[in-house]
Amino acid sequence: MRIILLGAPGSGKGTVAEALRSACGFPKVSTGDLLREAVREKTPLGLVAAAQMGKGGLVDDATVLALLRERLAREDCRDGYVLDGFPRNLAQAGSLDALGLSGPEIVFDLRVSDQVVLERLASRRSCPRCEAIYHLVNKPPKKAGFCDVCGTALVQRADDTPEVIKERLKTYHAQTEPLVARYAAKGYLHRIDGDAPAGTVLRDVRRALDAALGRREGAGS
Numbered sequence: 240m241r242i243i244l245l246g247a248p249g250s251g252k253g254t255v256a257e258a259l260r261s262a263c264g265f266p267k268v269s270t271g272d273l274l275r276e277a278v279r280e281k282t283p284l285g286l287v288a289a290a291q292m293g294k295g296g297l298v299d300d301a302t303v304l305a306l307l308r309e310r311l312a313r314e315d316c317r318d319g320y321v322l323d324g325f326p327r328n329l330a331q332a333g334s335l336d337a338l339g340l341s342g343p344e345i346v347f348d349l350r351v352s353d354q355v356v357l358e359r360l361a362s363r364r365s366c367p368r369c370e371a372i373y374h375l376v377n378k379p380p381k382k383a384g385f386c387d388v389c390g391t392a393l394v395q396r397a398d399d400t401p402e403v404i405k406e407r408l409k410t411y412h413a414q415t416e417p418l419v420a421r422y423a424a425k426g427y428l429h430r431i432d433g434d435a436p437a438g439t440v441l442r443d444v445r446r447a448l449d450a451a452l453g454r455r456e457g458a459g460s
């Protein structure tokens with residue numbers, strides 16, 4: 240099974256992916272996390288990616304696809320995975336189809352207003368080591384400034400500044416949002432109100448997932 244999370248930056252994709260991982264056991268595969276790891280480790284791909292990420296645009300498809308293929312080849316993805324941040328344009332969606340899949344594909348569109356994105360990302364802090372996500376008001380760490388999971392000092396992502404966020408939103412509307420219509424036409428799409436509090440979003444996603452899987456089992460597929 241493949242679960243795809245679509246949504247603007249700050250729409251809650253990472254939080255939903257993490258919740259699905261603990262509820263269903265499917266690993267969270269985030270191309271943003273993979274890219275940041277490559278940047279930290281200064282791999283050849285990371286050096287290419289860093290410049291593109293800092294401006295709020297997309298990293299080129301070949302680089303992202305190379306990282307993704309490597310990640311999906313690992314054993315933990317064999318029965319299914321949750322994609323956070325991929326595909327981000329129509330070409331990537333075509334590449335994903337070409338990778339093939341056994342089992343259903345389910346797509347969630349986490350719909351958020353640009354205003355909510357700007358507010359959320361200004362208060363977002365993340366762990367540079369394990370990529371856990373916090374919000375200064377809605378989900379503060381137990382010990383201020385440090386990750387609950389691994390104790391590392393939290394940071395504000397370099398691309399979570401107001402100027403870069405505006406660019407990332409533009410990139411999202413121009414390149415990623417058209418995917419909503421693509422997956423709706425295939426009948427795979429579930430729209431979720433991403434402006435709602437995290438608990439409501441997670442409940443809505445679980446309900447939609449259970450209903451979609453139940454329907455498919457009922458249909459014998």
Ligand code: AMP
Pocket residue numbers: 248270271272274291292293295296297298299300303323324325326327331398407
């Ligand atoms: P994210 O953590 O998903 O917000 O991604 C952070 C940044 O990584 C984005 O602003 C892009 O520059 C880059 N990125 C992540 N996923 C992709 C992708 N599928 N294609 C191209 N660039 C990506």
